[in-house]
Amino acid sequence: MYVCALGGLPLFSSKAKFESGSGWPSFYEPIDSEHVIEKTDASFGMVRTEVLDARTSAHLGHGEELDVSAIDHLHAASDNI
Numbered sequence: 001m002y003v004c005a006l007g008g009l010p011l012f013s014s015k016a017k018f019e020s021g022s023g024w025p026s027f028y029e030p031i032d033s034e035h036v037i038e039k040t041d042a043s044f045g046m047v048r049t050e051v052l053d054a055r056t057s058a059h060l061g062h063g064e065e066l067d068v069s070a071i072d073h074l075h076a077a078s079d080n081i
Contacts, residue, residue: 001031007055009035024061038063 002012002025012027020026030036034054041050041062049063 002027004053004056004058004060006058007053009053009055011035011053011060036060 001010001014003010010031012025012029013031016027016029018026018028037052037054037057039050039052041048051060051063052058053060
């Protein structure tokens, strides 16, 4: 289980982890959707989905939307957790 080091919320299960090729741990779903916040990030000339810890607003990484029916969002979590 991946838990936010700042807020202590359980964020992602290792069962939802997959290899994205990004170099960061990546997950296809959070443990509880209320434990993460998804926010539009339009910095650096691109639009991405920023993933934040719901308790502390700690930056967890950026998720990429895929056109795959089984996976709604991919959460690439940085080393903040």
